[in-house]
Amino acid sequence: MITRSLSALARALAAREISSVELTRLYLERIARLNPKFNAYISVDEEKSLAQARAADDMLAAGQAGPLTGIPLAQKDIFCARGWLTTCGSKMLSNFVSPYDATVIERFNAAGTVILGKTNMDEFAMGSSNETSHFGAVRNPWNTECVPGGSSGGSAAAVAALLAPAATGTDTGGSIRQPAAMCGLTGLKPTYGVVSRYGMIAFASSLDQGGPMARSAEDCALLLNTMAGFDERDSTSLDRPKEDYTRDVEKPLAGLKIGLPKEFFGEGCDPDVMKRIEEAIAEYRKLGAETIEVSLPNMKLAVPAYYVIAPAEASSNLSRFDGVRYGYRAPEYADLNDMYSKTRAQGFGEEVKRRILIGTYVLSHGYYDAYYLQAQRIRRLIANDFVEAFKQCDVIMGPTSPTTAFRIGEKASDPVQMYLSDIYTIAVNLAGLPGMAVPAGFVGGLPVGLQLIGNYFSEARLLNVAHRYQQVTDWHLQHPAGLD
């Protein structure tokens, strides 16, 4: 049961082979037993989960079930869920029981899914290893000495360890795709604006986007069908006709034009990882796709521009954490200013503080043009590079991450090395494009993820491209050892 796809679980629920309560209990029992080993979940609330499962069983019995009704899911702890502790991986929100639902949660609740728990993450989604969480590092199920990637590391580890059939993540610079790659999952970051950000705790508002993390492209398509949609409460939500993201999954790939950016295939990537990527591309040629070289000449500027834009937006977004309306407040202070300063000094971790300081600096008088405006101009150049590339191809492919999962502690003391772990993913967020990570083999027992990048609103096409590959490979069906 625990290795079945979401559609197979839905069939089992519809056929009364298992009830949602039984399925939920099965996962809760596994979480209780195995979570201490991986630290994938921050909170679990059996009562709440089972109440949702009972309601789902009622929907199933009444013949009102949708495609996901009764299926338990892990939710990243960045999504506010009413009555649930919602920490965003931070001490600042370690006591925050959300009084409202994020739109994503609301949509999943309406679809009849069950919240299994809230997953661990880098603090405020700032990190690429899940080591910045106030609630401790998450361990990679493929090798518990290694990180699961980040920031959606808890979601990735939960699904890889079979502690959830699928999960949600958010991606500001690679936070869905990189942990999906490092844990052997399929992850999708949609086009900016497709999934509502309402109730999704903000890091960098012009880049943040929620999306699904699951075992297969088909599962991701089902999840995205529920997650996507216009939301008037998010001012950047796009009002577009509803799409069925599963509609094209079976389409043959003959004639597909794959663009291979030369900047992705030069130096900087581990040669063994690159070998897996090249093997995956060879598989696509067998499926009838053709490959052409494209260029993203400003690619190398993506990380520098991102580390101006994302911290600038973060410094503004995180100014709301002042110890007045919610969250942590320092126990002792002299006056109002001292309360703010001590609350923020004690409530935020080191990486979050670093980014707030960078953001505050680049937005301050005298530096705004040289940093923030320059970064926004470079952002335009990067987006234009993709526009040019997509005139020649349907989808861009390359590695998701330059290495497999690294060891816990290996990069924790060197922020710059950590930032460079996202060299292949960040440009996609700057441009606002959809991107995926797809399991493409292993190096030394650790998963490698192929990255797919599509043009704006090409999610259905990306899912099709990923699905056809998953029909002829079984990398996405493999599980780590020792999970019983």
Next chain:
Amino acid sequence: MSLTLEQVRRVAQLARIDISDAEAESTLGHLNGIFSLIEEMQAVDTRGVEPMAHAQDLAQRLRVDEVTEVNRRDAYQAVAPETEAGLYLVPKVIE
């Protein structure tokens, strides 16, 4: 470019983050490392390039000026560190 310890303290003060001397020292090292990465941008000639503030070039959506939210003051204040009579409490600002 290189930040000074004084700049780090000043920025921390602007961001309302209390910082000890020892923290300022180690933060300075990290920030300078990050800024040496960021500096790679400065060599690029971007004259005439329109800054891109957002992933989608859209105009801000407007809505009718009507009250759409219900009043849930109690639920929202239940998570506040300190409230009284429906108000948020902070240390005295004016003597």
